[in-house]
Amino acid sequence: MKAGIVGLPNVGKSTLFNCLSNAKAQSANFPFCTIEPNLGVVNVPDSRLEKLESFVNPERVMPATVEIVDIAGLVKGASKGEGLGNQFLGNIRECNAIIHVLRCFDNDNIVHVDGNVNPIRDKETIDIELQLKDLETVDKRLEKVNRAAKTGDKDAQKEQALLQKFKTALESGISARAVDVNEDEEEFMKSFQLLTAKPILYVCNVDESAAKSGNAHVDKVKEAIKNENAEVIVLAVATEADIAELEDYEERQLFLEDIGLDEPGASKLIRAAYKLLNLQTYFTAGVKEVRAWTISIGATAPQAAGVIHTDFEKGFIRAEVIGYDDYVNYGSESKVKEAGKMRVEGKEYIVKDGDVMHFRFNV
DSSP: OEEEEEOSTTSSHHHHHHHHSSSOOOOOSSTTOOOSOEEEEEEOOOHHHHHHHHHHOOSEEEOOEEEEEEOOOOOTTGGGTOTTHHHHHHHHHTOSEEEEEEEOOOOTTSOOTTSSOOHHHHHHHHHHHHHHHHHHHHHHHHHHHHHHHHTTOHHHHHHHHHHHHHHHHHHTTOOGGGSOOOHHHHHHHHHHTOGGGSOEEEEEEOOGGGTTTOOHHHHHHHHHTTTSSOEEEEEOHHHHHHHHHOOOHHHHHHHHHHTTOSSOHHHHHHHHHHHHTTEEEEEEEOSSEEEEEEEETTOBHHHHHHHHOHHHHHTEEEEEEEOHHHHHHHOSHHHHHHTTOOEEEOTTOBOOTTOEEEEEEOO
């Protein structure tokens, strides 16, 4: 599961990527600096992991991770192959969610591909290219489905109706994620693999003075996306990059306090991307290792066990589960057991975010 960072050339995508990951993508003041997509595996900040570590004192701690991809900048005409269009669209299709960076700061020393700062226009430029590509996908699919629908095929008729709904929306400049679909239609929708159906997070890249409360550009973005089923995060990307370079924890905290933040905005962004990908965390806690494991929201206990090893899922017998709050309240696994707060769960159990788990299996 990975989220792709997209945006017009020169809006701060690679700087943000560098800030989020240990990889150092080339970052420069000219368009198309990023050609091949850079992939970074980013630790998900989670204070619960630190708390469990303080109780267990393990030999090592392993956080959850999320994959972030820095994708080449897109320009008008990408849907027809202009610039790096075909490559860009192919890379974004492989991602599960989109982090769309919008330039929301004024700086005459950093060139803008369209000459001036206008995040709404920039957003629409990318929206239109993705919508045009989706419209092409829908039209091709409709050609096939229309023939089957004429024969009276009920499933084909349902698919036809949904495709027509998307076609109408896309032709009106509305992205697929903003179209209401019911449960029956969701499965069809997944098979379409529409670019504008992917969940999206908008990152408003501001200067340091607007890091806490945003600015007029940010207000316009929030207004523009209010009906889009999307989120907005305000981030001073260049400042975040400076913070990330500081190795001393106290120095970082002082820097954050100076600009009115309680934690790096990058941490909030990583957690938001994790949520955007429909992911959650459960923990295993022992003297060898305290570890955060990544699962999809709604995963069952056997599926969660399978993340550790496929044999755990195949031979699953039961899960011993402690709620995170119970672990913290009692301070150790043994005390939780004494208090009768450890639960034994079977194959149907839906894992909750923060569960501390042990699995019993037999292969």
